Amino acid sequence: MNSKTAEQLILFENRLRKRGRHLKKWAQRTETYAYRLYDRDIPEIPLCLDRYEDTEGSVYLVLYLYERPYEKDEAEETVWLEAMRETAAKVLDVSNENIFVKRRRRQKNRQIEAAQYAKQAEKDFYITVKESGLLFEVNLSSYLDTGLFFDHRILRNTVRSESRNKSVLNLFCYTGSFSVYAASGGALRVDSVDLSAPYLKRARRNLALNGFTDSSRYALIQSDVLSFLHNTKQSRDIIILDPPTFSNSKKTDTVLDINRDWPLLTSLCINRLNRGGTLYFSANSRSLKFDEAVLRSACAQTLNITDISEKTVPEDFRNKRIHRCIKITRK
Ligand SMILES: C[S@@+](CC[C@H](N)C(=O)[O-])C[C@H]1O[C@@H](n2cnc3c(N)ncnc32)[C@H](O)[C@@H]1O
Structure with a gap:
């Protein structure tokens, strides 16, 4: 891992801890257990991280990469993304199989935008989460979007x-x-x-x-x-x-x-x-x-x-x- 990535991992970790603490109280107060923990807060780390806690208390993460292909080649990017995912898993104490990684490509034209609704994975993975005291089923695996736009x-x-x-x-x-x-x-x-x-x-x-x-x-x-x-x-x-x-x-x-x-x-x-x-x-x-x-x-x-x-x-x-x-x- 290069020193730039190592630095970014520390920044990402600190940011996740800080946002995690801040949003936890807000989540309890508003009975909202599906929310965004990281929203491209640091420009060099173009990720979004959504946290979903189901009604049984299990925690899942959806990590979106907003690609900037001019900066990294694909293999390099995959290694980088894996390191970010491991950091999220460690900081938020979530097992690896509960983390879903998706790439949100910048839409080059409108036709591609329509493809956003195309199926991404064969197997559906549904959980039920609470938002504002109400219940919603979300599908974490199959599409880019899970079913609830925060x-x-x-x-x-x-x-x-x-x-x-x-x-x-x-x-x-x-x-x-x-x-x-x-x-x-x-x-x-x-x-x-x-x-x-x-x-x-x-x-x-x-x-x-x-x-x-x-x-x-x-x-x-x-x-x-x-x-x-x-x-x-x-x-x-x-x-x-x-x-x-x-x-x-x-x-x-x-x-x-x-x-x-x-x-x-x-x-x-x-x-x-x-x-x-x-x-x-x-x-x-x-x-x-x-x-x-x-x-x-x-x-x-x-x-x-x-x-x-x-x-x-x-x-x-x-x-x-x-x-x-x-x-x-x-x-
Ligand atoms: C971005 S979502 C809308 C988000 C939604 N309003 C919400 O609150 O979550 C897009 C939805 O539009 C529907 N849709 C796309 N074109 C449509 C059309 N011409 N008439 C009716 N529904 C359409 C899709 O099936 C999909 O469910």
Whole structure:
């Protein structure tokens, strides 16, 4: 091991200890046992480390490498990554088989971005974790993403606190985490829409884990979001629109490109908002050019528009630009 790597290991170890101590108290206070311990805090160590503790108290780690191929060749990088993994295992007292390592390639083009949802490993490895006192099943092995996006924890809590006696629509619902929070906040009904049958099944399991088993009140709808919005007659009090940046699923003819399609998607949602209702629109695309004036000119309704991006980045994220989040209320 070269001296630069040895130095980095010490920095990484110290950082993990410090963050571990800090976040432990916060985790207990908020009943959140799935969180980010390291978020590319040190620029020369381009890793993210997520800690998952299951309901039986076993701890698992997911270590993501954000590659910078111009700096290291692959063999060198593998040795480096292994050393980082061993450090994490030692400092956090987690056995090697409980650590999942993934490479999050920088997306060179949008087609590759869609491949982010491709299966990574043959064998699923599911555990159940608690977040904000609610239960979620996550799959640590098979995909790049585990089923729970930590960066939206604050927004999920906001949705929970605003859902009492409200009708809620969760678009691009994925594993249904927003739906679970809305249900736990006492929503009258929660409709969740996604193209993918396997993800809708996981959403159903997450709802059931938290006691929400009435499928007429907590409906799961398999549909392309655009067709759903064109066809639905019902208006809602709260709509969550948290789409992927790009999607060209074989299940639909629609190619979704959020940088291009956000005015259409948001205005269709606003047309389906009750008076006084709120749309939460979120996107991870760094190149999204959200423009209030464009939205206002596309909608006949009077709107209150607030950028809540910063306010919705949680405690465990150092990257304050992890998502863009806009609150749109219809007057
Ligand atoms: C990034 S996730 C959305 C994250 C989710 N909102 C959450 O809170 O965890 C992407 C989801 O969008 C779904 N999806 C992609 N294109 C779609 C489309 N055209 N219509 C409906 N769902 C789509 C995928 O199946 C996947 O579940």
